[in-house]
């Protein structure tokens with residue numbers, strides 16, 4: 001199993017996570033966002049030429065007032081640069097086999113690399129309600145939602161994992 005950036009020739013049509021929004025995003029928008037608009041990069045987990053999972057990321061910033069007090073401590077008052085995990089999904093056939101965790105760890109390593117090269121205060125994710133417990137297992141905390149932030153229904157739960165936590169979990173070297 002290999003995790004690598006999406007390629008234009010990849011066959012995305014066989015991927016089904018069970019979540020129609022995520023599947024539609026992957027089929028219709030992941031490619032154009034990456035190759036035409038340059039507003040995000042999708043990484044895919046591939047085995048025998050078949051895509052079994054994907055994670056889409058883009059740079060973002062987080063208003064510090066949205067963080068819980070403990071996470072806010074010591075941070076500057078201006079918006080914090082972060083990496084947004086915009087989408088994460090695993091094909092039904094491969095769910096609950098550790099692939100989602102592997103993709104998430106890969107994204108945390110990307111964020112650590114960003115920290116070294118440009119600065120990055122952590123990772124944010126707009127979690128779908130059924131996945132909140134999944135992210136909480138890795139230390140993500142809920143952050144305050146911004147009014148009118150998302151048109152998705154049901155409303156996602158914004159969550160944050162600080163770079164301090166990411167680096168201390170990886171022994172301080174960022175993977």
Ligand SMILES: CC(C)(COP(=O)(O)OP(=O)(O)OC[C@H]1O[C@@H](n2cnc3c(N)ncnc32)[C@H](O)[C@@H]1OP(=O)(O)O)[C@@H](O)C(=O)NCCC(=O)NCCS
Nearest residue numbers: 019089090095096097098099100101127128130131133134
């Ligand atoms: C949520 C999702 C990405 C998790 O990926 P996965 O490969 O199935 O999860 P993993 O096998 O890596 O699970 C790691 C651990 O989290 C647990 N877990 C997985 N999904 C969970 C969930 N929805 N809630 C709580 N815990 C969950 C697993 O039981 C596992 O625990 P264990 O190590 O004690 O066995 C995947 O199931 C998925 O794509 N679901 C549908 C789409 C979705 O909801 N995406 C999230 C959008 S924000």
